[in-house]
Amino acid sequence: MFDLVEQDALNPAVDDTPLSLCVVETFSPHPRILYTGAKISLVAWIVSVVGMSIANTTHKSFWLAYLTHWVLVISTAYIILSVLSAVYLALHPPARSDNLDGVMGVLVKSTWALFAIAAPGQVMVTILYWTLEFDVDDEVTYVNVMTHGIVMLVIMFDGFILSRIPIRMKQFVLFESVAALYILWTIIHDYSGIGNPYADGETSTQNDDAIYESIAWKNNIDGAAIICVVALIVANPVIFMACRTLSRLLPRRLCA
Structure with missing residues (x-):
């Protein structure tokens, strides 16, 4: 899942010996x-978006019910670890730059894993919001645009351009597991009676307590199941493969 060996057309092997990340x-x-300064700026930006998102939420206890915010939390964790990894490796450079041992290994693997979830996760959230949830009569706000598009670009800029982190096929299981876990949460929520504090609002068109109108298990189990299975x-595989391709457009930083 965190294989360091790199061998492709952009990074050919030397004397039949593949290079390592x-x-x-x-x-x-x-x-x-x-x-590192650029990464710190990105952390400040994303953390401010998270703060504004929570502050603008009427029912703060329901903030984490949404997929957008699940992915936003993962993205925030990634960008923070990205800075911590950069600082730690600067202060404690390893004897070899092609291994993942000790504290460095834990930091790098955690950062790498979170990026493999956050990048495709942000793409998925952005697509789902603008195609399934957004209504032309809805107000377009700064926070909505940030959490459904701009944060995606920020994460990609950090991972694909600043760090050039390659996404591995084996890491698809991480992204898919988070998606499956969220689907399980929507089912539990629908049948547990937790309720949706926004369902009875003046602007709501929902007739149940589902988190999303498009995934209402109690009222439209067939429609919800179809959306989730297709996802x-x-x-998910298409989005992940697209992100993997993007992660390999720029030459990776390699060592013999």
Whole structure:
């Protein structure tokens, strides 16, 4: 899942020996002041978006019920770990830059795993929101645009351009597991009687307590099942493969 070996057309092997991903240069690239400063700026931006999103929420206890916010939390964790990894590797450079041992290994693997979830997760959230949830009569706000598009671009900029982190096919299981877990949560929510505090609002068109009108298990189990199955076996693989392709457009930072 965190294989460091890289061999492709952009990074050919030397004397039939495949090159390895340079962990230090990937997760703590030079010039460090410039790259780490940029990453810190991105952290401040995303954390401010999270704060505004929570502050603008009427029912704060229901904030984490939404997929958007699940992915936003994962994205925030990723961008924070991205900075921590960069700083740690700068202060504690390993003897070899092609291994994942000790504290460095834990930090790098955690950052890598979160990125493999956050990048396709943000794409999925953005597509689902603008195609299934957004109504032309809805108000377009700063927070909505940030959490359904701009944060996606920020995460991609950090992972694909600043760090050039390659996404591995084996990491698809991480992304798919989070998606499946959220679907399980929507089922539990629908049948547990937890309720939706927004369902009775003046602008609501819902006639049940489902988190999303398009995934109402009690009132439209067939429709909900179709959307979720298509997401798991069609949309998610396509989105993940697209993100994997994007992660390989720029040459990786390698070492012999």
